[in-house]
Amino acid sequence: MLLITCPWCGPRAESEFSCGGEAHIVRPKDPDALSDAEWADYVFYRTNTKGDHAEQWVHTYGCRRWFNVIRNTVTYEIKAVYKPGETPAGGEA
């Protein structure tokens, strides 16, 4: 089980959290201007990163807040945890 550090509650067991998939997906400002392919890319397509991956997690059983996690998809190491709107210490999100 992963030990995930909630930015508010501190280190807690993975079973208290839910993963919300890839982080930092920006909704297009003018969806009408997009082609179907571009819209489909926004709605459906996600990176399948091997290595450091920015993910959204929510502390479901705890404070119920969303935050971001940089997790290595190979080693499962959690490299950074940061609140929405913040950038991880020492790197780009």
Place this chain on the structure above:
Amino acid sequence: MSEAVRLQSPLVGFQLDARADAGVILRERAFCSHLNLRGEQSDPAFAAAIKQVLGLEVPFTPNTTTSAGDQTLYWLGPDEWLLVAAPEQAATLEAALRKALAGQFASVVDISGGQTVVELRGGNARDVLAKGCPLDLHPRAFGVGQCAQSHLAKCPLLLRPLADGFEVVVRRSFSDYFFSWIEDAAQEYGFSVVS
């Protein structure tokens, strides 16, 4: 002639409702007043309004509580708190808090019907919780003045260490599951319920 009739069960000697040797002793504090409070931590008027009504500081430190008398404020999130008070106080407190918070970006919701409070005591109270809850429940990590939301098996709960046990706030819809789970898990320690 005596005015009062004293009834005594022939099993009184066994103290069936409070076996002294039970490792886990459960007591429900039913019908407490539960109010969910939300507001802006960054607005000094929020904490001031709460203090004016309850006489309690709002716990801004995550996973801590403040208490006075029979009222406790629990930190639930960076903009969310729970107030538990004595039974039949909810309507009065809700009105007073709403009045004090008028004009603020805040909310007060009476959720008394949605959850109940249970206390677990006895020498194995921590052991039985640890069977299904991933928190570090040792006093060095989780002591009086703290609180935490977590889960016991599949049941979400709000835990608060007491001087001699744990207090659990459990949702109405999970209370059957919670009690059955605790009763089963506590069999090896001895389980009793007191009123």
